[in-house]
Amino acid sequence: MIDRELPYPRKPPLSNPEKLARLAGIGLIVLIAAGAFAYVNGSLDPQRLTPARVVDVFERNNGVHPGYRRNHPKGICVAGVFESNGAAASLSKAEVFASGRTPVIGRLAVPTGNPYSPDSAAPLRSFAVQFTQPNGQQWRTGMNSMPVFPVGTPEAFIDLQIATGPDPKTGKPDPAKPPAFFAAHPEAQPFLAWVKTAKPSASFVTETYNSVNAFVLVNADGKRQPVRWSLVPEATDAAPAPDAKEYLNKDLNDRLASGPQRWKLILTLANPQDPTNDASKAWSGEHKTVDAGTLVVDADSSQLNGDCRDINYDPLILPSGIEGSDDPLLAARSAAYAASYMRRTSEVDQLKAEPALEKQP
Amino acid sequence: MSTPVKHFAPLARLLHWVMALMVIAMLFIGAGMVASVSERHEWLLNLHKPLGIAILLLVIVRIIVRVTTVTPPLPADLPAVQALAAKLSHYLLYALMLAMPLIGWAMISAAGDPVMLGSSVRLPSIVAANPDTFAVLRKAHAYLAYLFFLTILAHLAAALFHGWVRRDEVLDSMLRGKSRD
Numbered sequence: 235m236i237d238r239e240l241p242y243p244r245k246p247p248l249s250n251p252e253k254l255a256r257l258a259g260i261g262l263i264v265l266i267a268a269g270a271f272a273y274v275n276g277s278l279d280p281q282r283l284t285p286a287r288v289v290d291v292f293e294r295n296n297g298v299h300p301g302y303r304r305n306h307p308k309g310i311c312v313a314g315v316f317e318s319n320g321a322a323a324s325l326s327k328a329e330v331f332a333s334g335r336t337p338v339i340g341r342l343a344v345p346t347g348n349p350y351s352p353d354s355a356a357p358l359r360s361f362a363v364q365f366t367q368p369n370g371q372q373w374r375t376g377m378n379s380m381p382v383f384p385v386g387t388p389e390a391f392i393d394l395q396i397a398t399g400p401d402p403k404t405g406k407p408d409p410a411k412p413p414a415f416f417a418a419h420p421e422a423q424p425f426l427a428w429v430k431t432a433k434p435s436a437s438f439v440t441e442t443y444n445s446v447n448a449f450v451l452v453n454a455d456g457k458r459q460p461v462r463w464s465l466v467p468e469a470t471d472a473a474p475a476p477d478a479k480e481y482l483n484k485d486l487n488d489r490l491a492s493g494p495q496r497w498k499l500i501l502t503l504a505n506p507q508d509p510t511n512d513a514s515k516a517w518s519g520e521h522k523t524v525d526a527g528t529l530v531v532d533a534d535s536s537q538l539n540g541d542c543r544d545i546n547y548d549p550l551i552l553p554s555g556i557e558g559s560d561d562p563l564l565a566a567r568s569a570a571y572a573a574s575y576m577r578r579t580s581e582v583d584q585l586k587a588e589p590a591l592e593k594q595p
Numbered sequence: 596m597s598t599p600v601k602h603f604a605p606l607a608r609l610l611h612w613v614m615a616l617m618v619i620a621m622l623f624i625g626a627g628m629v630a631s632v633s634e635r636h637e638w639l640l641n642l643h644k645p646l647g648i649a650i651l652l653l654v655i656v657r658i659i660v661r662v663t664t665v666t667p668p669l670p671a672d673l674p675a676v677q678a679l680a681a682k683l684s685h686y687l688l689y690a691l692m693l694a695m696p697l698i699g700w701a702m703i704s705a706a707g708d709p710v711m712l713g714s715s716v717r718l719p720s721i722v723a724a725n726p727d728t729f730a731v732l733r734k735a736h737a738y739l740a741y742l743f744f745l746t747i748l749a750h751l752a753a754a755l756f757h758g759w760v761r762r763d764e765v766l767d768s769m770l771r772g773k774s775r776d
């Protein structure tokens with residue numbers, strides 16, 4: 235332990251003004267250090283788009299539903315296995331693409347912001363999947379049934395949320411705002427053209443789910459291939475949604491009762507001119523695709539206590555052999571999902587008390 | 596008994612300054628990454644995890660060095676409160692250097708996420724996946740980081756007070772191996 239030292243050679247005493255100046259110097263150094271920290275953590279900059287502020291916008295638009303995901307909160311857990319056929323093993327060294335089976339835990343969801351939305355509230359469905367490789371590395375991917383995203387940057391996405399959400403003054407959505415947003419964001423045209431034709435589906439199982447963002451596959455030789463991927467259903471009986479509030483979970487249960495449900499994992503290889511940094515742009519024209527195997531889902535369970543509940547489907551949790559692209563949405567998703575996850579994991583007790591979906595009108 | 600040493604052992608001083616840089620860098624990296632939705636979030640996090648684990652390894656070495664080398668005593672005329680504050684704050688700094696990386700590692704484990712350092716190195720999980728555990732650890736990681744930063748500021752101010760105002764040997768004992776005079 236530190237003991238008291240013997241008397242050390244004394245220096246001539248400081249005058250009071252000297253002492254004060256030195257104390258002020260120390261104060262200034264501490265202040266500069268604290269200021270630098272406040273600058274870096276965003277405290278001095280209320281305009282900075284931080285993960286917490288992104289999640290605040292969702293909460294403002296949709297209300298706070300404790301324990302639920304702050305986006306895509308209505309969903310159901312599924313489980314199964316990915317049967318790789320080995321066809322993508324030359325593109326990526328990830329174990330998941332070697333021939334064989336990889337266990338998966340997934341989540342099918344309705345991409346609105348409210349856990350009590352009717353199933354037809356959006357003409358969209360989403361599918362998030364976690365693959366756990368034998369080496370313990372994981373591949374997590376959150377996919378959407380839209381082919382392209384409305385916008386290409388997190389800033390534009392948040393502006394879109396604000397434009398479609400309630401006006402802070404009236405508490406109601408302002409009908410003038412979405413047209414103004416879309417006029418200022420011509421990149422949303424491909425999405426708008428698609429959404430016009432989109433109808434809510436009667437089943438989760440008949441939908442195609444797209445990565446939307448681009449990723450990069452890396453093979454054992456270090457060769458890099460940008461890709462987007464899709465889960466393409468084997469079920470062919472797609473039908474328009476029935477006139478009911480809830481039908482997706484029952485449909486899924488009924489189908490699983492008669493057997494496993496399957497999707498093909500199709501990798502679309504980017505051509506050299508395809509943008510990898512802009513999820514609002516389709517990759518048009520001829521493309522080489524690779525059928526990497528089949529995702530087989532054989533069980534489902536409630537999201538209130540199922541295995542998918544506590545998974546953060548962060549699109550940048552990737553195994554060696556799959557990397558994020560230069561798409562700015564990926565980093566934004568990773569950061570925002572972490573903020574949403576941090577909030578909802580401290581609220582799971584409130585979910586246990588919730589009498590499930592029937593609760594609300 | 597021989598006269599007490601006036602300076603920290605060379606290895607202790609090296610570890611002190613290398614780790615001071617690393618810990619301060621970690622605090623800024625952590626604070627900056629959770630305030631960003633840009634690519635910065637991603638690359639800072641990829642730096643944060645291996646650098647944090649390196650701190651964990653170094654602090655173990657440092658604690659061994661601390662208990663096996665002779666430490667210079669505090670000045671005999673230092674008021675008892677200040678001496679106590681010095682001792683307690685040093686214990687706190689060691690505790691935080693050890694706890695922060697362990698909490699970071701444990702919270703990623705509790706989230707059920709693979710603990711990846713880089714694209715292919717994976718550390719084992721050290722706690723079972725559980726949302727309540729994650730929530731507690733994640734908050735502790737943030738609050739203790741702020742406590743860490745405040746303790747370092749106080750430590751810095753005290754060191755400068757010794758060097759510039761009291762003008763005793765305390766600051767020199769960590770800065771150099773030989774006395775100035």
Ligand code: HEM
Pocket residue numbers: 288289292302303304305306309341342343360361362376377378383387388391444445446447513545546547563566567570571574575578
């Ligand atoms: C910057 C743009 C985006 C933001 C800020 C954002 C935000 C969020 C948030 C906060 C969640 C809840 C996460 C959780 O608590 O676990 C979520 C879920 C989800 N997002 Fe996004 N998102 C964005 C873009 C996208 C894109 C481009 C896709 C396209 C595929 C997507 C697909 C999904 C899916 C599938 C889920 C549900 C995951 C699950 O079932 O757990 N998101 N999003």
Ligand code: HEM
Pocket residue numbers: 569572573618621622623624625626628629640643644645646647648650692695696697698699700703736737740741743
């Ligand atoms: C001396 C060691 C460390 C220091 C000083 C430190 C500091 C920080 C700070 C200041 C934050 C921001 C907290 C907030 O305001 O929410 C943070 C977040 C975080 N740290 Fe650490 N950390 C350390 C070690 C580690 C280690 C070893 C790991 C993992 C192996 C880790 C993983 C994380 C993660 C995952 C986050 C949250 C990222 C997010 O939510 O986006 N940290 N850390």
